[in-house]
Amino acid sequence: MIALLNKKRLNIFFSSLLMAGDFAAIFLALFLSYEIRFHSNFFPTPLGTPSIANYFLPVLWIAVLLVLVMNTHNLYKSDPTKKFIDYGFSIFKSVGITMLFVLAGTFFYRERAYSRSLIFITWVNLVLLITFSRYILSIVYRKRILPKTKKRIVIIGKPESMDMIKSHERYFKRYGDIVGIVSTRKISQGYPISAKHLGSIENFEEVLKEANPDEVILSDLEIPRKKILSMILESEKRMVAFKIVADLFDVMIQQFEIENIDGLNLIRIKESPLNHVYSRFLKRGMDFFGAVFGLAVLSPGLAVIAIVVKLDSRGPVLFSQERMTEGGRIFKIYKFRTMRPEAEAETGPVFAQENDERCTKIGKFLRSYNLDELPQLFNVLAGDMSLVGPRPERPHFVDQFKDDIPRYMSRHHIKAGMTGWAQVNGLRQGTPIEDRVKYDLYYVENWSIWFDLRIIILSLFALKNAY
Structure with missing residues (x-):
């Protein structure tokens, strides 16, 4: 499973490299096109030479639009069986669609005039430079990435x-x-x-x-x-x-x-929508900025909880435990400690229960409002978890469930989450694992950024009654 995850990461790295190369080619195409149009003496400039700065914002929008169009043509998905000529055709088609949108936009946006000839020169340069960039990177892929993936x-x-x-x-x-x-x-x-x-x-x-x-x-x-x-x-x-x-x-x-x-x-x-690099970038971006925002806003409250936990009982403030996330990878999850130290020394690994006698006084309160889960924002920041996803389970229980519950391991195709579709539908500890897995798989197979936002909003109204 770990080898599979490493192969996936290499493919994601190469897809990221493709995207970076495309952005570089787009901005280089603008610069070359600007020089050809206004400084080569091949074209008249009766109205003078506009500043290249006038084109920085438009080319940024063009870059974003072109990357989105190229993503719909699977140009950021590594496919070792696809011939380069097929990629070339997809690039030509993607640039064509994008530049048609740009031309249409110039007819409706009249506040500033843009050179039509510059647009057509940029069109040609985009096809040439992106194709050349992709050709160089395809050699890198065949020589360096493909043997490892x-x-x-x-x-x-x-x-x-x-x-x-x-x-x-x-x-x-x-x-x-x-x-x-x-x-x-x-x-x-x-x-x-x-x-x-x-x-x-x-x-x-x-x-x-x-x-x-x-x-x-x-x-x-x-x-x-x-x-x-x-x-x-x-x-x-x-x-x-x-x-x-x-x-x-x-x-x-x-x-x-x-x-x-x-x-x-x-x-x-x-496949899950999250197998596409664009979707992963989108989700990771939301996770990163969401975790940073959450930690910034909640830091005073986190400090207060830490002090109260320390005063309430002996032992560390934070509790860490091994859990399983994407690809079967093991990581350490962090929570505010809600139980007595060494609570499982006698019982071994067991599920949390309602009115658990092992909980401290403050621990029961924290659990009832899910406040003990807040340190997992650091797990999200580190990339071990996502804001939304199937809740991570302990390896001890995963080994049991994967043999008894059909498709249980399919929930590990994406990162574990702080909250999930099962949780906002009331399926928490004490409910059948099979039911939770069904909701988890529905989320994996139907992911969208709007689905994540919906779950986050619903989670804010479902803070009570956890344990």
Whole structure:
């Protein structure tokens, strides 16, 4: 899981690099276009030369608009199987759409006249410079990033069902490394793919343990649906992506997405909106500024609570505990201490309970209003948590739940949160874990910045009755 998280971080880093390169190319395109239009002697300037400062604010808006348009064309999503010419076409289309908006804007905005020829020169320079920037970065990606982010792939099927994958093997080598094959029939030879035979689908759980793949691809749909479902659930438990080879016209289901690798169609469970780098930037920005604002506003109150906790009972002011967040990563969560020191020395790990006898007097009050959770703003600031997301659980309990609750580990595809969709709907400690997981998964699969804002506002009205 940690290896998968590191690969995800590398892809996010490269997407950030692409965005930074695009911003640099946009501002360079303006500067070059300005020099060509007004200082090259190729164009007349009967009205004189305007200051380049007049274009700084408009080009900033153009940059933001262009990045948004490019994001809709998946130009910030790393795809090792995509050809550069496809990226070039998407860049050309994105710049074209953006500049058409700019031209339309100049007709409605009359307070200051902007050179139409400058706009067209900028149009050409944007296409050239962004394409050149992307070409250089694509070399960096192939040489430096791709070898470290290649996926470990396990193929499931019978020999004849793997012929389709064999015909696309060249692209799979760029996409990932096939570390093994799993048979759906009682044979272990005659497979067209040169890879280690890991066993059959009957010992699928052991296969996942041994191969430790990032992705499983099923090429044989003749096996029972119940078995397919059990393999999907087992894969999700271990945070392994599960994909199915299918004809594009065989399956068109809303809960699934089609991924194309050189004409080979793979069906995958729909990704969270937070898998897109733009959405992650947006959420992280809201988390960072929200945490800074919260700590600035609440710092006097935090100081008062710290003093009261210290005076109320012996022991530290803050309580830290290991919890699990995105990708199965373990971190230390911080809270104001609400229990007696060494409260779990005799009982071991147990869930918090209503009217818990281990709580101190001030601890009961803090818990009833969720005030003990406020130090988690530091966790948000550090990037371990988000303001909104599934509440983090202790590794001890995660190990229990992932075997008993279907899709439990899928809630760890995003960062844990201070509050969540389950909590604002009244699902806290004491309510069935299964119900909370359903709400968590709904949040993961339907995230939007407006959804986060809604949950934050609802959380302010749901402070009472926690424990």
